[in-house]
Amino acid sequence: MRYSELQRKSFLEATARERAIGLTDEGSFTELAGPRDRMMSPHLPILGEAVSFDDGVVTGVGLVGEHPVFVISQEGKFIGGAVGEVHGAKMAGIFRLALTAYDHAAQEHPHDLERYRPAVVVSFETGGVRLHEANAGLLAHAEIMDLIQDTKGKVPVISLIGSKVGCFGGMGFVAAATDVILMSPQGRLGLTGPEVIEQEIGKEEFDASDKSLISRTTGGKHKYIMCDCNELVEDRIGAFRDALCGLLNRPYSSLCRCRRIGSYELVREQMALVRLAAQLNPSDSKDIWRYYGNAEPDLIPEMEVKEFLKTAHRRPREVE
Amino acid sequence: MALVHLKFSFDGIPGASIPREWSHSGVVGSGDMEVLLTRREQNGRVNVTVCTPVSGFDRVWELVLRRFVAESGCGDLELEINDNNATPFVVGLRLRQALLEARGGEI
C-alpha cells in the first residue's frame, strides 16, 4: 500500500505493521526483530497454539523529522495482542535502544537536544498478559514499567490507542505511566476489561455485551473528558501521525506536563479525584460528564470529533 | 496438542522468484495466516513449510499449494507459512496477495 493511502487508512482497521510504517516519516521505518528473524514464542507450540514470526508485535525504528522514533505496535489479531515472553522482550528492547539513543543525542547535540531527542511510540492493541505464558508475560510487564521510569527526564513515551482490542490489563497501567496518550473515539483504555468485570462482580455491575456502555466507560471521549487522554484524534493513521508530529515539535517539558501520574504532586491530584469518585459514586460516566459541565451528555457519544473537541468540557487539571 | 509441521516441494519456473531477497505478508489471526517468502535459486523449485495447529489436512494443503504454484507461475522460492485455521480459500487468497506484494504490486 502506498504511503499516502496508508495515511488515509482507518487506524482501527490497520495492522500493526501498517501503523508502524504510517506513523513514521515515509520510507524511514526499519523493523527490528522482524518476521525474518523468526523470533517466535517457544511456549505456544507446546500448547498446540498457532505461532507468529513477530509474536504479535512490530518493533522498530523510524524518523519523525530529526527525531529517531522507536516504535512498538501490537497486533490484536494475534492472540488479542497479548504479551508473552518474546513479545515482552521486544517491547523492553525498544525502550533500551531508545535510552541508548538518548545518551548518543545528549553527547552529540547537548545544545540542540530538543531537535534530536529520541522518542518511544507505543501503538497499543492488547488485553495485557498472554495466558499461555502468563508468568513470563507478567514479569515482562514489570520490566517495561521499570524501563518507563528510566525514560523520565530523557525520552518522551507516547501512547496511541485506537485499535480494535483497546488497551487493557497490565498494559492499561503501562499506558497510564507514559507521558502522553493519544486516542481516537474508537480507542478503549482501562485496567479490568468489561468481560472480567461482568464475570467477577456480575451483569448488574457491568453488562459486557453493552457496546455503548463500554465506550462510555473506557472510550476515547470519556478518557479525554477525564484528562486521562491528552488528545483525541480522528480514526485515521494520518491523524495519529499529525498529532505525533505536533507533539515532537513541542518542547520536551511540555510533554512531561501531559503526565497524569509519576510524581507525588500528581498522585495528590489523583487522590482528590478518588475522593470525588466516592462522593459522586456515579452509576454511569454520563454523571461525571455532566458534573464537569457537559449539559447534554446524551449527545456526546454520537458527536463528530471536531464538534466534540469544540464543545466538550474537561476535568480541570490541578497540576500544571 | 503440539503444532503440526508440514513440508512440501513443487516444480516451479526457474527465474520466476521475487525481486527482493525476502518478503512477508499477512497476520496470524483466527482463520488467517502469514507467509514469509524467500528468494532461493534452486532450478525453479518451490519449497513450502506449514506450521499449523490443525492436523489431518496434509492432502488439502498439498492441493492448494500445488495449484498456487502452478497458477501463479512462481519459482525459486521458499515459503514459510504460520497458519491458524485458515480455510483453503483464504490460504489461496493470501498466497496470491503475498506474491503480488512481494513483486511490488498493489493489493
Add this chain to the structure above:
Amino acid sequence: MEMQMIGRGRDAVAMLADEGSFQENHVGNAVMDAEFGPGAVVGTARIGGVAVTMIANDAEAVNPRFPVVYFGVIGMEEAYKMASAVYETIEADREKRPGEKRPLVLVVDTPGNAPGKVEEIFGMNKATGAYQLALAEARKCGHAVVAIVIGRAISGAFLCHGLQADRILALPKEYGTVIHVMPLSSISRITKMDIERLEELSQKSPVFASGVDFFHRLGGVEEIVSAPEKMAEAVSRHIAEIRCHKAKGEFEKTGPWSRGILGAERQGRTARPAVLARMQQEFSQVSGRYLR
C-alpha cells in the same frame, strides 16, 4: 500448616518488625490519613534495628466507599495511599546517599486490583501505575525495596505491589503461598484448552503454571524463605546486600531487569536474552541512519 500467613498481613508486619516498633500511618515526616485506603497498611518499623517503611495488605479491612475493595484487594485509595507512602519515604531521605536511604519493605498478600465500574470510570489503571512508578523511582534514587510474598500474589496486583522491588522473597507453597496470573481452571476456560492436559504440561513448564517454585525458576522470585520465623533475617540480609549494590552505583544488579537475567540463568526464560541481543545487533547495523 499451623503457621499459614495468608490473610494475615498485619501479623506478618508484626513478625518482621522489631518488637513493638511498628508505627502505623507514620511514614517519613508525614502522618497519613487513617481512613483513606483501609486495605493498605503503611507505616514505619525497625527490622534488625534498621528503620524501614512498611507497606502491607489488610485482608480483613473493608473499604466503605468502594464495595469491590475487601479481602486484600488493592483499590484506587489503597494504591494511592501506598504510592504516597513511597513518596513520603523518598522525601524524608532526599539528602541521604544511595544505599543510606531507608528501605521499603512490601508485605504481599493481595488477590487483585479492584475490578469495578467506578474504578474504570475514574481510572484504576492510573492508581496501580502510580504506585509502580513511585516504587521504581525509590529504587532508582537509592532506596532498597524488598518484597516478601506471604500469601496471595496475583496477577496485576502482584505487578502493583511486589514486582517493582529490588528483591522478591516468598514463603514456600506449603504455607499456602500463591503466585500466579490465574488458576489453571480459568486459563483452561479462557484458552479453551483441556484442563487435564494443562495440568500435565504445567508439571514441566514454569511459564504458565501457578506456583512459587515456578516463579523462582523464571527469576521472578529471588529466594524462597523456608518458614515465617525466618522472614525477618532474610529481609535484613537482602536489605544489606541491596544497600551495598546501591552504594556502589550498581542499579541494574537488582530489580526487574536483574530478574530477567536471573530468569535466563535459571533456564526459565531463555528466549528473552536472545531477543534483546538480536535487536541490539540489528540496530547497530542501521543506527547511522537514525542517530546523527
